[in-house]
Each structure stands twice: as structure tokens, then as C-alpha cells.
Amino acid sequence: MLxxxxxxxxxxxxxxxxxxISAFTSFVxxxxxxxxxxxxxxxxxxxxxxxxxxxxxQNEQGGLGLSVGEMVNAMSLLTGTGVxxxxxTTNTVALARSLYDEVNRKEDLTxxxxxxxxxxxxxxxxxxxxxxxxxxxxxxxxxxxPASTDRKQWINIILGFAKVDEQDQMIKTIEIMEGHDISFxxxxxxxxxxxxxxxxxxxxxxxxxxxGVVNGLKPTQRTLRRVLGVCIYNNELEWGEPLLRSLVDxxxxxxxxxxxxxxxxxxxxxxxxxxxxxxxRLLNVxxxxxxxxxxxxxxxxxxxxxxxxxxxFKNDPYTAERYLALGRRWGLEPDSKTLLLQLxxxxxxxxxxxxxxxxxxxxxxxxxxDADLKxxxxxxVAMCNQKPLKYNVLMELVDDLTxxxxxxxxxxxxALALVHLQRGELHDLIDLLNTHVYRFEANARLxxxxxxxxxxxxxxxxxxxxxxxxxxxxxxxxxxxLETRTKMIxxxxxxxxxxxxxxxxxxIRHLDSPDIKPTxxxxxxxxxxxxxxADAESLALVHNMLKLDATVEPNTKLYNAxxxxxxxxxxxxQALIFWDDIIHSREGPTYNSIQIALRACxxxxxxxxxxxxxxxxxxxxxxxxxxxxxxxxxxxxxxxxLFDECTELINNxxxxxxxxxxxxxxxxxxxxxxxxxxxxxxxxxxEEYPAVWAEVQKLSKRNKMSSSGNFLNxxxxxxxxxxxx
Numbered sequence: 001m002l003x004x005x006x007x008x009x010x011x012x013x014x015x016x017x018x019x020x021i022s023a024f025t026s027f028v029x030x031x032x033x034x035x036x037x038x039x040x041x042x043x044x045x046x047x048x049x050x051x052x053x054x055x056x057x058q059n060e061q062g063g064l065g066l067s068v069g070e071m072v073n074a075m076s077l078l079t080g081t082g083v084x085x086x087x088x089t090t091n092t093v094a095l096a097r098s099l100y101d102e103v104n105r106k107e108d109l110t111x112x113x114x115x116x117x118x119x120x121x122x123x124x125x126x127x128x129x130x131x132x133x134x135x136x137x138x139x140x141x142x143x144x145x146p147a148s149t150d151r152k153q154w155i156n157i158i159l160g161f162a163k164v165d166e167q168d169q170m171i172k173t174i175e176i177m178e179g180h181d182i183s184f185x186x187x188x189x190x191x192x193x194x195x196x197x198x199x200x201x202x203x204x205x206x207x208x209x210x211x212g213v214v215n216g217l218k219p220t221q222r223t224l225r226r227v228l229g230v231c232i233y234n235n236e237l238e239w240g241e242p243l244l245r246s247l248v249d250x251x252x253x254x255x256x257x258x259x260x261x262x263x264x265x266x267x268x269x270x271x272x273x274x275x276x277x278x279x280x281r282l283l284n285v286x287x288x289x290x291x292x293x294x295x296x297x298x299x300x301x302x303x304x305x306x307x308x309x310x311x312x313f314k315n316d317p318y319t320a321e322r323y324l325a326l327g328r329r330w331g332l333e334p335d336s337k338t339l340l341l342q343l344x345x346x347x348x349x350x351x352x353x354x355x356x357x358x359x360x361x362x363x364x365x366x367x368x369x370d371a372d373l374k375x376x377x378x379x380x381v382a383m384c385n386q387k388p389l390k391y392n393v394l395m396e397l398v399d400d401l402t403x404x405x406x407x408x409x410x411x412x413x414x415a416l417a418l419v420h421l422q423r424g425e426l427h428d429l430i431d432l433l434n435t436h437v438y439r440f441e442a443n444a445r446l447x448x449x450x451x452x453x454x455x456x457x458x459x460x461x462x463x464x465x466x467x468x469x470x471x472x473x474x475x476x477x478x479x480x481x482l483e484t485r486t487k488m489i490x491x492x493x494x495x496x497x498x499x500x501x502x503x504x505x506x507x508i509r510h511l512d513s514p515d516i517k518p519t520x521x522x523x524x525x526x527x528x529x530x531x532x533x534a535d536a537e538s539l540a541l542v543h544n545m546l547k548l549d550a551t552v553e554p555n556t557k558l559y560n561a562x563x564x565x566x567x568x569x570x571x572x573x574q575a576l577i578f579w580d581d582i583i584h585s586r587e588g589p590t591y592n593s594i595q596i597a598l599r600a601c602x603x604x605x606x607x608x609x610x611x612x613x614x615x616x617x618x619x620x621x622x623x624x625x626x627x628x629x630x631x632x633x634x635x636x637x638x639x640x641x642l643f644d645e646c647t648e649l650i651n652n653x654x655x656x657x658x659x660x661x662x663x664x665x666x667x668x669x670x671x672x673x674x675x676x677x678x679x680x681x682x683x684x685x686x687e688e689y690p691a692v693w694a695e696v697q698k699l700s701k702r703n704k705m706s707s708s709g710n711f712l713n714x715x716x717x718x719x720x721x722x723x724x725x
Contacts, residue, residue, distance in 0.1 A: 001020065001023050001027070001047065001049070001050045003015050004046075004053060005046060008053070010512055017065060021054065021065040021066060024047065024050050024054070027047065028070070028077050031077055032076075039077070040439060040441055041091055041092070042441055044078070044092050045091045047074070048094055051095065051099065052098065054066065055098070055102065064102065068103055068106055068108075068109060068113050069113070071117075072099075072116055074095075074099055075096055075103075075121065076120055078092050078095065078096050078120065078124050079120055079123045092128050093125065093128045093130060096120065096125070099117070100117050100118070100120075103117045104117070115141070118141055119148075121137065122137050122138050122141070122157075123153070125137070125160070126156040126159070127160060127163075129160070130160070131157050131160030131169065131173075132169070134160060135157045135169075138154070142180060151177075151182055154173065154177045154182060154188075155191050155192075157173055158170050158191075158192060159192065159195050161173060162195055170192075184215075184217075186212070186217050186218055186219065186223070187220065189208070189211075189219065190219070190220050190222055190223045193205060193209050193219075193223050193226060193227060194222075196208060197227065197230050200230075202230055202236060205227060205230050206227075206230075206236070206239065209223070221247075221260075224243060224247050225247075225260055225264060227243060228240055228243055228244055229264070231243070232268055232271045233313060244264065244265075247261060258297045259297065259302070262283070262286055262303055265282070266283065266303065266306065266307055267307065267310050270307060270311070276319070276322045276323065276326055279307070280329075283299060287299070301327060301333065301334065301335045301337075302337070303332075304324065304326065304327035304332055304338065305335075305337045305341060307323040307326075308320045308324060308338065311323060311345070312348070315345075315348060317346065317348070317349040336365040336366060336367050336371070339358050339361055339365065340371060340372060342355075342358040343359055343372070343376075344375055346358060347375065347378050347379050347382055352379070352382055352383055355382075356393060356397075359372075359375075359376065359379065359397070363400070370406065373401075373407075376397060376400075376401060377408060377409045377411070380397050380398060380401075380408075380415065380416065381412055381415045383397070384415035384418065385415065389419065394419070398416065407436065407439070408436050410440055410448055411447075413433070413436045413437065413440075413448055414447060417429055417432055417433065417451070417452055418451060418452070418455055421455050421469050424465060426472065430472060433472070434476075437476055437477075445477060445479070446479075448477075449473060449476075449477040449480055449484070453473060453488070456488060456491060457487075457491055463492075463500070466491070466495070467492075467497075470488055470504070474507055479513075479516075481516065482515075482516050482517070482522070485507070485508050485516070486522055488501075488504050489522075489525065489526060489529070490525070490529070493529035493532070493533065498529060498530055498533035499537075499538060501529055502526070502535070502538040502541055505518065505526050505542060506541070506545070509545050509549070517551060518552070519552070520554075520557070520558055523542070523546055523558055524557055524558055524560075524725050527542065527558075527561035527564060527725070528564060528725060530542065530565045530568065530569070531561075531565045531567065531569070534568045534569050534570070535569065539569050546558075556585065556587045556588065556589060556590055557590075558725070559578040559581055559593070560578075560582075560593050560596055561725035562575070563576075563578045563596045563597065564596055564723070564725060566600075567596070567599060567600050570603075572600040572604035572607065573605065575596075576600050576604055576607075579596075579597040579610075582597075591626060592724065592725065594614060594629055595629060595632045595723055596725075597610075598614060598629070599636065599723075601636035601639070601640075602635050602636040602637075602638065602639025607640055608636065608637055608642060611637060625659075627664060627665070628664070630649070630659055631664045631665045631668040631669075632668070633649065634649050634650065634668055634669050635671070635672035636672075638669050638673045639672045641673065641674050641677060646669050647688075650666070661689050661692055663692060663695050663699070663719055664719050664720070666685050666689060666692055666696050667717045669681060670682070670685070670696070671716045674714070678714055678715065696717055696719070699718050699719060701715050701716060701717045702715075703716070
């Protein structure tokens with residue numbers, strides 16, 4: 001199915017229909033047999049793409065290739081627990097609709113399959129934030145065959161409206177239910193209250209609890225306990241006090257209810273700030289009370305776990321350890337839940353050695369399915385960030401999960417990937433990414449990619465390692481956006497590796513994705529980088545790519561960048577050819593264009609002719625001459641060793657251009673002169689403009705450099721003449 005998606009994107013030949021049908025049905029069956037493994041939205045997207053392709057390519061003889069039963073089976077996958085954990089987007093709804101529409105087109109469709117398909121579609125719509133449409137379909141189904149509907153469907157729709165926060169529609173749905181003689185009873189009330197409690201929405205939990213009471217419903221014991229739990233964990237003790245009293249005064253006549261009641265009372269007391277010793281005494285009182293009622297109820301480790309859980313929530317590891325000691329005083333040894341809680345709060349408090357000890361003890365215990373995975377993932381992430389890194393201990397944890405064939409979280413994969421990068425373990429990094437990254441959603445992949453890219457901007461790392469990291473990243477995350485790739489180009493230019501920057505540009509240029517292509521701005525950036533690096537080989541390569549790129553229409557800014565690049569690579573004559581392109585273009589030159597062209601004139605053979613032509617055009621068209629343009633013209637003439645003309649321009653600057661000779665003017669004059677004439681210029685400047693020349697001499701300076709990279713005898717002052725396209 002993945003190959004189909006790639007083939008359609010590249011307009012290549014897709015896999016055979018029989019292979020796609022087999023892949024579709026096998027995937028559905030595999031996921032239904034392994035519900036604990038979440039179905040990712042990207043996987044649902046592949047199912048949708050495959051199903052639509054099968055629809056589009058079916059023929060009269062072979063048909064779709066999927067039976068009604070297989071399609072209904074695929075619909076039922078969309079309501080499984082795995083999909084509930086997946087990211088909610090339109091793919092699930094679109095696939096459910098496509099499957100249902102196809103099922104409904106079958107002439108030999110049985111009533112059972114039709115009702116099952118409709119029921120599944122309604123459940124998906126309600127769960128995926130389309131409750132209004134789900135309710136309309138359910139009403140239609142109830143009208144046709146009331147017996148085929150049930151109370152749970154109506155409750156799902158009420159919860160669907162709760163997800164989109166449409167309170168009025170929740171009430172309206174209850175009214176519709178009651179109009180169909182389907183009561184909103186205590187059990188339905190419990191579902192709604194539990195929904196808000198699970199989502200930690202305190203106000204709505206309280207509101208809907210009150211709604212049931214006001215409408216004459218007697219809350220179930222489970223509802224009461226859930227609401228009281230919300231009060232305990234959200235400091236709503238004053239509001240919940242009457243509820244606790246009603247539970248205490250109620251008929252708790254069996255041991256099971258007593259245990260649940262004890263947990264709430266002890267947590268309530270802990271929330272009110274009671275000490276461990278006070279809780280110990282309270283527990284003795286409650287035991288005595290049950291003895292007086294003729295029941296033999298003893299505390300169990302679950303009671304201690306409830307206290308540890310509350311202390312963990314309050315980020316109080318010290319009290320959590322004291323609760324653990326309290327349990328031991330009562331002869332209660334930690335169970336797997338205790339160790340999970342211990343693992344949790346020790347990680348949160350930074351006690352990683354203690355967390356590892358809890359994990360080691362936990363390994364020999366029976367656990368609910370993968371109950372420890374989220375904690376082990378957290379421990380691995382914490383250990384990856386630990387200084388100094390305990391690598392062997394860390395990899396022991398990773399190996400344990402590998403043996404269990406357990407999946408790592410995106411945060412864990414990211415943290416481990418950075419460890420491998422920092423240690424130069426590239427093969428381990430590739431194995432890690434190939435094993436885990438391809439099953440993640442787009443946002444999770446983006447998260448990992450972002451963290452790895454940030455590593456590439458660490459200047460303390462060797463460039464060779466950054467290059468290796470970049471290549472692994474680009475091969476793993478082909479969806480890496482243009483902005484990120486452009487930052488990598490800049491990074492390699494700044495590291496003095498224009499060849500690597502050019503390769504990154506080439507990778508962008510040859511990507512299949514139409515959304516990730518070099519723009520005009522990308523070309524400009526690359527040509528500017530090449531100009532500073534004086535890399536003629538890279539210039540030829542990128543310029544050829546530009547000539548073949550039909551998506552980019554050159555403009556003045558791009559021609560400016562080309563002028564800079566060819567000047568930087570010692571070919572001012574070619575740079576001036578682009579100046580001709582600019583002046584004959586509809587857009588025309590900018591001030592930057594004029595400045596760049598004048599600089600090229602300073603280095604080009606007989607460049608003074610072109611410079612004078614540019615200068616005369618400026619005068620003829622009455623274009624305002626800025627200080628930068630004036631200095632650039634002086635530099636052009638100085639580059640041709642026209643000393644006297646330059647001094648005349650400087651002396652007449654005030655009268656002809658309204659400019660006062662400054663650091664830029666004198667510095668450019670000095671820097672552009674041949675080495676042999678720089679000494680004469682210094683004497684002239686010191687005599688004519690001593691104050692300005694003194695300022696120039698305060699600037700940093702360096703030796704001149706030839707286009708081949710060799711240092712010359714001449715001196716260049718840093719007068720800030722860098723220019724962008």
C-alpha cells in the first residue's frame with residue numbers, strides 16, 4: 001500500500017490489484033488481532049488510498065475484489081481501541097464513508113450487514129467530531145427499524161457532542177432519546193460524567209453531575225467515586241464535601257465497597273494536608289468500624305497505591321516513600337502497580353538510579369499489557385539527558401524493549417538518536433530510525449527531525465559528523481521542508497564548506513516532491529554563499545541547474561546574485577554580462593545592482609569604460625547618487641589605477657553629489673587601488689582629510705587576497721562594504 005502511494009505520487013506503475021487486495025485485507029486482520037498496537041492515521045490514509053484505487057480500477061468481471069464481509073470488517077477496525085488512540089483527522093471518517101457507500105451499493109446486501117455497517121459509520125462519525133451527522137443517521141435508522149438501535153449508540157452521540165463542546169446539542173440529543181422512549185438513566189449519566197472527568201474538565205464534570213441530580217437521577221457509586229476523585233486531584237474539596245458525606249453515610253455493606261470508600265477517604269484526608277501518622281490512625285479507625293459492622297476488611301496494597309498515586313500527582317516523592325513505608329508497617333509488600341508508581345515519581349524527581357532499581361524489581365513481575373512502557377520510555381529519555389551519560393545502563397534498558405519488540409515513543413527515539421549522533425554511532429542511528437520512525441505520524445516525525453537538525457547546528461561538532469548526520473536525516477525524513485534544508489545550506493556555507501552546501505542544494509533540486517523545490521530566493525542564497533567562498537566549481541554546477549530549472553524566472557535580484565558569484569570567483573567580465581541582462585529587463589536595476597556592477601568594473605579589463613557609462617546614465621536620468629554608489633564608482637576607477645580621477649571625485653563630492661568625504665569613501669578608494677599605489681593614497685588622504693583618514697586607520701585590516709586564495713602585499717580596511725543581492 002505504501003508502494004501504491006509512492007507510485008501514484010510519481011505517476012509510476014502501481015502494484016497489481018491482487019497484491020493490493022491481499023495487503024488491504026491482511027492489514028485489517030493483523031490490526032484486529034493486535035488491538036493494543038495503535039493504528040496510525042498515516043496507515044488509515046494508506047488504507048483509504050488503496051480502497052479508492054481499487055474502486056477506480058474495478059471492472060465488470062472482477063468487481064472491486066473485496067467482499068461485503070471484508071469491507072464491514074474493515075469498518076469495524078475503525079472503531080477499535082487502536083484507532084481511538086490514533087491522531088484524529090479526516091482519514092478515518094473518509095474511509096468509513098467510502099466503505100459504507102460501497103457496501104450499500106451491493107444488490108445482495110443483507111439487513112444484518114447493512115445495520116452493522118450503518119452502526120459502525122455512526123460510531124466513527126460520533127467519535128471523530130461529526131456528531132450531528134451521526135445523530136441524523138441514527139434517527140433515520142431508528143425510524144426504519146427501532147430494534148436495530150441501542151442506548152449505547154445514543155450515548156456515543158452525546159459524548160461526540162461533548163468532544164466538540166456543544167452543550168445545547170447534548171441536551172437536545174437527550175430530549176430526542178426520551179422522545180423515542182429511551183431514557184437518559186443513571187448509567188448514561190455515568191458515561192457523560194466519566195468522559196469529562198477523564199478529560200480533566202473540572203467545571204463540566206461538576207455541571208453534568210449536577211444535571212443528573214437536578215433531573216432526579218441517583219448517581220451510581222462509580223459516578224460518585226469518579227467525581228470525588230476529580231475533587232481530590234483538583235482542589236475542589238469544599239464543593240465535594242457533601243458528596244463525600246453522602247458516600248460515607250450510604251449503605252456500604254460489603255467489603256468491596258468499603259475498600260473503594262477507604263481509598264477516597266484516605267486520599268481526601270491527604271488532600272487536606274493530614275500527615276502519614278494521622279492517616280495511619282484514620283485507617284485503624286475505619287478497620288474498627290468495619291469490625292463493629294461484622295465485616296473482616298483489611299487494607300491491601302491497592303489502598304497504599306492510591307496514596308502513592310496522589311503523592312506522585314502532587315510531585316512529592318518524599319511523602320510517596322513514606323506511604324510505601326506505611327504499607328510495609330501493615331505487612332503490605334509492593335506489587336507491580338506500586339513499582340510503576342515508584343518508577344514514575346523517581347523519574348520525575350530526577351532519582352534515576354532509584355528509578356532503575358524500581359525497574360529492575362519490576363522486570364520479574366506480572367504486568368498488564370505494556371503497562372510499564374510509558375515509564376520505561378520516560379526513563380530512557382531522562383537517562384539520555386543525564387550527565388555524565390551512563391551508556392551501558394541506558395542500552396540495557398533499550399535492549400530489554402527490543403527483546404520485547406516494544407515500540408519506542410517519538411521522544412525516546414529522538415533522545416536515543418541524539419546519543420548515537422554524539423557518540424558517532426551512525427549504524428546504530430540508522431537502525432534505530434529505520435525500525436521506529438516510519439510508523440510515526442507526520443507531527444511525531446517532524447518532532448524527531450527537528451531535534452536531529454538542531455544537532456547539525458552545533459558548532460562544537462566536527463563538520464564531517466554533521467555531514468553524516470545530515471545525510472541520514474535527509475534519507476529518513478524526505479518530507480523535511482525547504483526552510484529546514486535551506487538552513488542546512490547556510491550552515492555549511494558558514495562552516496566554510498561550500499561544496500557541501502551545494503550538494504544540499506542539489507538534493508533539493510532533485511527531490512520528487514513538488515512542494516519542496518528550490519525557489520528564486522534559494523538560488524540567490526546559494527549564489528551569495530558561493531560568492532563569499534569563491535568556489536568556481538560549485539558556481540558552474542548551480543548555474544547549470546538554474547539554466548535547466550523551468551520553474552524559476554530570473555529577475556534583477558537573481559542577476560545581482562549571479563554578478564556577486566562570478567565576481568567572487570574571479571570572473572568580473574561574466575558578471576557584467578548579467579548587468580547587461582538587468583538594464584535590458586523590464587524590471588531594471590536596483591541600487592544594489594548598480595553597486596555590484598560598479599565593483600565588477602573595478603576588476604574587469606577596461607572596466608573604467610563600463611563604469612563611466614553607468615555613471616553617465618545616473619547623471620542623465622537624474623538618479624540620486626547615494627554614498628554607497630559614489631564610493632562604488634570611486635572603487636571602480638581605483639581598481640583601474642585612475643588615481644587622479646578618484647581624488648577629483650572625492651574633492652568634488654560635496655558640490656556634485658551633496659556628500660561629505662567619509663570613512664566609506666576613503667576606505668573604498670584605498671582598498672580598490674593596486675598595491676603599488678596604496679602608499680601614495682595614504683599620504684594624500686593624511687594631508688587632505690586627516691580626521692577621516694585617522695578613523696579609517698582605526699578599523700581592522702587584513703591582507704588582500706587573490707581570486708586563487710593567495711595573500712597579496714596590499715592592505716584592505718574593513719569599511720563594511722559587504723553587499724547582498
